[in-house]
Amino acid sequence: MLKLAYQIFDLDPLDSEVISGWLSNPHDILFIYSNPGVGKTHLSAAITHHFLHKNIPCLYLKEKDFINKLREQINDGFSEEQYLKYMCENPLIILDDICSARTNSADDRMTEWHKDMLFTFLDYRVNSRFPTIITSNYSIEDLRKWFHERFISRLQSANNTILLLKGTDKRKEGL
Numbered sequence: 001m002l003k004l005a006y007q008i009f010d011l012d013p014l015d016s017e018v019i020s021g022w023l024s025n026p027h028d029i030l031f032i033y034s035n036p037g038v039g040k041t042h043l044s045a046a047i048t049h050h051f052l053h054k055n056i057p058c059l060y061l062k063e064k065d066f067i068n069k070l071r072e073q074i075n076d077g078f079s080e081e082q083y084l085k086y087m088c089e090n091p092l093i094i095l096d097d098i099c100s101a102r103t104n105s106a107d108d109r110m111t112e113w114h115k116d117m118l119f120t121f122l123d124y125r126v127n128s129r130f131p132t133i134i135t136s137n138y139s140i141e142d143l144r145k146w147f148h149e150r151f152i153s154r155l156q157s158a159n160n161t162i163l164l165l166k167g168t169d170k171r172k173e174g175l
Helices: 013-024 040-053 063-075 080-088 112-128 149-155
Strands: 002-004 007-009 029-033 059-062 093-098 132-136 161-164
Touching: 002 013, 002 040, 013 029, 013 040, 013 161, 029 040, 029 112, 040 059, 040 093, 040 132, 059 063, 063 080, 063 093, 063 112, 080 112, 093 112, 112 149
Parallel strands: 029 132, 029 161, 059 093, 093 132
Antiparallel strands: 002 007
């Protein structure tokens, strides 16, 4: 059981222990992945509320919102670097559902620009060692299909925590 602010999560005991440990001492990257419907987004939102309830600044963004905000900045005449720097300097960020964006091509998940922006974000967060939670439906092995080894290496840094969230698709169970 994991209790966050006003919610209780019935997680696998080991998953609960890993997440609780990271929350008690947020550091580096916590990469949480699982099949769709297991509860990553719900958990991410609850973690955001948990930190905000403790008056700890926390920025929650879905990956598509992150990319859309970058595009808006470019359309408004600002550089992507300015926005990335501004965003990456937040003390704690939750980036939910990476690799969920789709292009028109069934073979590719993201444009090269999109991948570059995610790499720049990850590189900054890893180098700064700012606490960051990243969630995905894809394992690191899956991510290797789309990202350069430099991205994977940063994600797998020894300082980071990687967690396969166990569970079943709650949408299919009607929960």
